[in-house]
Amino acid sequence: MRPDLADEAITSPDPQPFPPIEPKRWCCCYCGGGGLDSYGEICLHCEGLGFC
Ligand SMILES: [Zn+2]
Numbered sequence: 001m002r003p004d005l006a007d008e009a010i011t012s013p014d015p016q017p018f019p020p021i022e023p024k025r026w027c028c029c030y031c032g033g034g035g036l037d038s039y040g041e042i043c044l045h046c047e048g049l050g051f052c
């Protein structure tokens with residue numbers, strides 16, 4: 001066991017804390033959140049997810 005490896009593990013940077021996830025999502029500005037465009041096709045802007 002090399003002591004310098006242990007030091008490296010100790011001095012490794014702390015993991016970045018995840019920012020709080022916004023519970024509210026944005027309604028897609030193209031399909032209005034329905035996930036389909038005016039032709040009934042999957043909205044290419046949000047890929048059918050309804051938010052972007
Ligand atoms: Zn959009």
Ligand SMILES: [Zn+2]
Nearest residue numbers: 028031043046
């Ligand atoms: Zn959309």
